[in-house]
Amino acid sequence: MKTRKALVVDDDPLCRNLLADILREKNFEVSPYRTPHEFFADHPRCRAQDQACYAVIISDNRMPGMSGIDFLHTLKAEFKCPLPVHHMALISGDWQQQDLNRATKLGCRIFDKPTPIDTLFAWLDDLFCS
Secondary structure (H helix, E strand, O other): OOOEEEEEEOOOHHHHHHHHHHHHHOOEEEEEEOOHHHHHHHOOOOOOOOOOOOOEEEEEOOOOOOOHHHHHHHHHHOOOOOOOHHHEEEEEOOOOHHHHHHHHHHOOEEEEOOOOHHHHHHHHHHHHOO
């Protein structure tokens, strides 16, 4: 079986590590990043491909320098990431209505912090065990 890869972007090390551990529990190979800018620095040539680099992406929304919404939007609009948007998730402990509206319009999954682990597992199971 091919190893599935996951991208986690969260400036809070505790949250980033917890999300990475949750994904590893589901047998994902995880690439954790503190900010979108760190991810882009490591992937300057990340452009449209036939296959997505990751099976799932989870990003915090409130981060320094770039929000999670802007990060996912950049991946889709500028980098032409072929990953289906329903395989992308945003997580935040303080959603503003404007951010919720933008995330909903983007079409990604929205989670609150803290999110119960079984809720994340259910989302992953829906994506990969259906």
